[in-house]
Amino acid sequence: MSTISPLATPYEFESFVNPGEERWDSREGAEITTVVVHHMAKTEFDEVPEVWREREASAHYGIGPSGEIRVYVGEEHRAWHARAANAYSIGIECCNVTEAPDWEVSEKTIDSLVLLIQDINARYDRKMRIVGHQCAEGNSAETTQCPGPSLIPRLAEIVRRVNEYDEKIIKG
Template sequence: MGISNLATKYGFQSFPHYSEGRSGATINKIVLHHMAGTNYDIVPGIWQTREASAHYGIGKNGEIRAYVDENNTAWHAGNWNANISSIGIEHCNLTGDPTWQVAQATIEASAKLCADIAKRHGLGTLVMGKNLFVHSDFSATSCPGPYLKPRVQEICNKANAINNGTSAPQPTSGLYRVRKTWADAKSQKGAFKDLTNAKKCADSNSGYAVFDEKDNKIYPSSSSTPAPATPTKRLTVQINGLNVRNKPSLAGAVVGTYNKGATWTLPKAEQFTISDDWVWARAPIGYCAVGRNTGKEESDDYIFIS
């Protein structure tokens, strides 16, 4: 059995949506997600009906729970080849839509878990895009959300520091300089011994970054800097008691409900599904009926799209 010593079992493999074994694949990556929800305890109960799962989840206070044995395949990346070769980690949100924030305790615990997984599976130094990924690297999804995604490099750095026996990345001089560019010394806002303070300074000065003495831009890194915002469409529920189903069909099991005013966002490019003469949209925990398939928006549609 493969479970991190940092984790405790919770609803462990009590749901049907995972696969025994790894189909002969070797674990070579970690994939990070956010739960798109603030209730840590309802996971993994929603996987009783929703065709998804993950190996681990991390709560707001940093508690790590194991859901699927690492030797088995969790259904988390939306890509079979990625699923059989990866370990999926969910992060509980501190706030809901639209910011989907994650607690610092969750970030710290994620770094520890990633370090542990990397060490046990021989992944070596974690590098984003090489052996550390996010859900949207494999599927058309907004997961892991606008707050967590820019902080994945921080998790990566902390995990590597743990495995390298240091508490944080340290430049030779012990100073972190905040400038527009390394070459533009006149733009420097300050030099800090504490990386956290340097990051705060950079964050409060648009266009500034943190550099170590060797001209290494360490914050925000090119991989952690948020990409230009993906155009999104906003979905707003117009009725009370709108069913959320585990698939876009009237035959899908009901996994929850939304009331009037509930909102979420989807990429502009995401297509709706037509089934049973209804238009269906993906929701954070499943699929909702938008309205009858009439070919245009109707005043009695269940969901307003803007």
């Protein structure tokens, strides 16, 4: 059974992977507790899966500059996006609207990221820990600059917005 957000459009990621290569595998019973936020280091939303042909990597979701959410790997699988955190996390890639050095993302991307994490929290009936890639287990600012200089300072705002929604739901 595939577990994906109803906010997301299925994307035929499998067609981008060479036969015999894997970019996801079993969670082996690990409970999902964390959302890892990434930036794509790309300004063309459609190019992201193509990168994964050359790199052994993947993510559960991608969000484009217009706010479109695509699912690449079902949540029931461990995507290859954050080293030691893969087993218990959901990876979300945010497309950039500018290139280096700023790697900015659009406000529509941020809004959709908040909505997607709110949906994940609701479906799993818990508040997920939200971290940037460099703060996920097995990573650091020395190993990756992801989620980039535009998203890193906004992570606290993203967490606050997600949690405000969750509080409204709890209080009714």
